[in-house]
Amino acid sequence: MDKKVDLGENTNLVNEVVDFINSGLLLNPINQVISEENEITDLDVAKRFAWDDVYGEESLTWADLRSEKMSEVWNVVYGGGEKYAEIDIKLSELLDELSESVKKQLPPKHKELLDDVVSDLKCCLYSRAFQGKTNEFFEEMFSIYLGGGWPCGWVGDWSRGRLLVYRDGATSEKGTDFIL
Numbered sequence: 001m002d003k004k005v006d007l008g009e010n011t012n013l014v015n016e017v018v019d020f021i022n023s024g025l026l027l028n029p030i031n032q033v034i035s036e037e038n039e040i041t042d043l044d045v046a047k048r049f050a051w052d053d054v055y056g057e058e059s060l061t062w063a064d065l066r067s068e069k070m071s072e073v074w075n076v077v078y079g080g081g082e083k084y085a086e087i088d089i090k091l092s093e094l095l096d097e098l099s100e101s102v103k104k105q106l107p108p109k110h111k112e113l114l115d116d117v118v119s120d121l122k123c124c125l126y127s128r129a130f131q132g133k134t135n136e137f138f139e140e141m142f143s144i145y146l147g148g149g150w151p152c153g154w155v156g157d158w159s160r161g162r163l164l165v166y167r168d169g170a171t172s173e174k175g176t177d178f179i180l
Contacts, residue, residue: 005018005090005091005094006090007087007090007091007129008083008087009132010128010129010130010132013128013129013132013133014091014125014128014129016128017121017124017125017128017142018094018098018125020142020145020146021098021101021102021121022101024105025146025148026102026105026106026117026145027105027106027107027110027113027117027148027149027150027168028148028168029147029148029149029167029168029169037155038155038162038163038164038165039149039164039165039166039167040152040164040165040166040167041166041167041168041169042166043109043110043166043168045166046150046152046153046164046166047112047113047152049062049152049153049154049164050062050116050152050153051063053153055153055154055158056157056158056159058158060158062152062153062154065154065158066119066120066123069123069135069137069138070123070126070127072135073123073126073127073130073131073135073138076130076131077126077130080130084130087129087130091125091126091129094125095118095122098118098121098122098125099114099118102114102117102118102121109168110150110168113150116150116152117145117150120141120145120151121142121145123138123141124138124141124142124145127139128142140163141163144163144165147165147167148167148168149165149166149167150165150166150167150168151163151164151165152164152165152166
């Protein structure tokens with residue numbers, strides 16, 4: 001994915017995500033030590049949080065929580081008129097290439113994460129294109145990817161908690177992963 005896109009005032013923010021996707025650093029936490037309570041190194045545990053567990057009083061899945069946050073972005077996109085429709089079209093044109101770039105980078109043990117990772121990065125692109133850096137949820141999510149992690153769930157009450165982070169190959173200061 002070598003395209004740069006011109007979207008007006010948030011072009012640089014969107015291209016930062018595109019450049020990261022092209023960097024080859026996806027899920028690559030080089031020499032990191034896990035010291036936070038919201039970080040884990042066990043992929044099976046991470047997948048359980050991402051795909052099986054439910055959060056909050058409404059028993060929402062991780063996909064539901066991300067969708068709820070993304071609905072805030074879609075409200076801006078579809079309420080923004082012709083200018084926003086043009087940006088939406090430009091971003092949509094990148095999505096197939098984004099998916100292919102992510103697919104090429106994921107090692108075999110992470111191949112099942114493809115749809116989640118592509119969806120997350122798409123959300124980060126759209127959030128930055130239409131909201132700049134104002135959406136804390138997607139900014140934190142992008143920061144996790146920049147640090148070599150995969151946001152895979154939630155720790156604490158929704159929405160007062162924190163993102164749960166999987167980091168492959170990192171070591172734990174405590175010597176073990178936590179299990180919620």
